[in-house]
Amino acid sequence: MTIEDAERITELANEDRRPSTRRVYESKWSLFETFCDERGAETLPAGEELVAAYLSKRSEEVSLSTIRQDVAAIRWMHERYGAEDPTEGAGVSRVLDGINQTSSPEGGRGKKQAVLTKHVRAMVDALPLGEPEEGAGPAAIARHLRALRDRAIILVGYAGAFRRGELARIREEHITLNADGMEIFVPKAKTEPRTVGINFARTADFCPVRSLRGWTLAASIEEGPIFRAVPRSAEIAPDDQAEPITGKTVRNVIGDAAEAAGLDPDGVAGHSLRRGHLTQGALNGAELNRLMKQAGHADPRTTAEYVEDAKRMETNTSRDLGL
Incomplete structure (x- = not known):
């Protein structure tokens, strides 16, 4: 494969999502990076237990739909850099199953009523x-x-x-x-x-x-x-x-x-x-x-x-x- 071939592949790989979707994923990834930095943990590749801990924490603050975006962003970034996808691990799957079981479609597990x-x-x-x-x-x-x-x-x-x-x-x-x-x-x-x-x-x-x-x-x-x-x-x-x-x-x-x-x-x-x-x-x-x-x-x-x-x-x- 020539250098030009590699450049073309990289360019197209970076266009695998619409600009609006990439912006959302990059924003979600930035939040995950902050979580990892606070714990001195590596983000790429991220460990399965670390991702499970992050999603558990997020489920106390955001809706089920946002959790799904978080997962998609982590998966996307790992795929972009050729790293193993930690969201496919059994531990992460169990956490996601738990969030799904305790969430309502409208609000989510963590997104409880705001007490005004x-x-x-x-x-x-x-x-x-x-x-x-x-x-x-x-x-x-x-x-x-x-x-x-x-x-x-x-x-x-x-x-x-x-x-x-x-x-x-x-x-x-x-x-x-x-x-x-x-x-x-x-x-x-x-x-x-x-x-x-x-x-x-x-x-x-x-x-x-x-x-x-x-x-x-x-x-x-x-x-x-x-x-x-x-x-x-x-x-x-x-x-x-x-x-x-x-x-x-x-x-x-x-x-x-x-x-x-x-x-x-x-x-x-x-x-x-x-x-x-x-x-x-x-x-x-x-x-x-x-x-x-x-x-x-x-x-x-x-x-x-x-x-x-x-x-x-x-x-x-x-x-x-x-x-």
């Missing part, structure tokens, strides 16, 4: 926040304490756009109060450590700052993990013995509150507060760079996916067809 401000208010209103009667037993006291904790989890999680793991690991020493509200330092994040600002809310009943302080005061928390288990005995672990709750507990708190508020519990998950913050913020006119910073996204395209969802009825062109 009206939903958050309803979830808080559904909590049993009433003071226990005088002489109430441990179970009633525990129920009240748990409601105070859960209100703080919901409001702080929503206002801070936290990932559920970040929310579960907040410590007293990470919190700094100021005249406008509070700042919370996030030392362990998927990208870089960041500090999240949360303002006082206009309404005291739905204020994340006041709710958090109401919980810590009631639970006598002065240091260590903020969010702790509330046993039936109502005896919350002291500071020197306390362990943080898990991301699973955060998910259960959000799901239970959503169900009590009349929302579909199958459509709400731990990611719903974070998705809701970004969606509501976009609907209310928050700029992309501010949303990106609040969420701790390394790539603006990740944040843009939320904004696109929120603005779809404003940006679609069906109104321009003259129907």
Whole structure:
């Protein structure tokens, strides 16, 4: 084969997709590269386990159709460079089967309902926040304490756009109060450590700052993990013995509150507060760079996916067809 033959083959191989499709694949591939860079992993060829981990993570944030684009982009890039396609491996296939089984055609597994401000208010209103009667037993006291904790989890999680793991690991020493509200330092994040600002809310009943302080005061928390288990005995672990709750507990708190508020519990998950913050913020006119910073996204395209969802009825062109 001559040099001219090789050049012609390369040129045509690079035109194996329409320009619009290539742009989509290149964008998806860039996100995969970022994921690999964060883990110090090789992208070409990518290992099967790495691809499975990436798709599992993406399934918590994007729809089933986007996952399929991710797979196509990874396959395309490997084929272009003559590398073995990791998406054909049995491990990746099992992950994709799991995503398909737990996804709806409309929304996807990870693309749970965005819990907006009206939903958050309803979830808080559904909590049993009433003071226990005088002489109430441990179970009633525990129920009240748990409601105070859960209100703080919901409001702080929503206002801070936290990932559920970040929310579960907040410590007293990470919190700094100021005249406008509070700042919370996030030392362990998927990208870089960041500090999240949360303002006082206009309404005291739905204020994340006041709710958090109401919980810590009631639970006598002065240091260590903020969010702790509330046993039936109502005896919350002291500071020197306390362990943080898990991301699973955060998910259960959000799901239970959503169900009590009349929302579909199958459509709400731990990611719903974070998705809701970004969606509501976009609907209310928050700029992309501010949303990106609040969420701790390394790539603006990740944040843009939320904004696109929120603005779809404003940006679609069906109104321009003259129907």
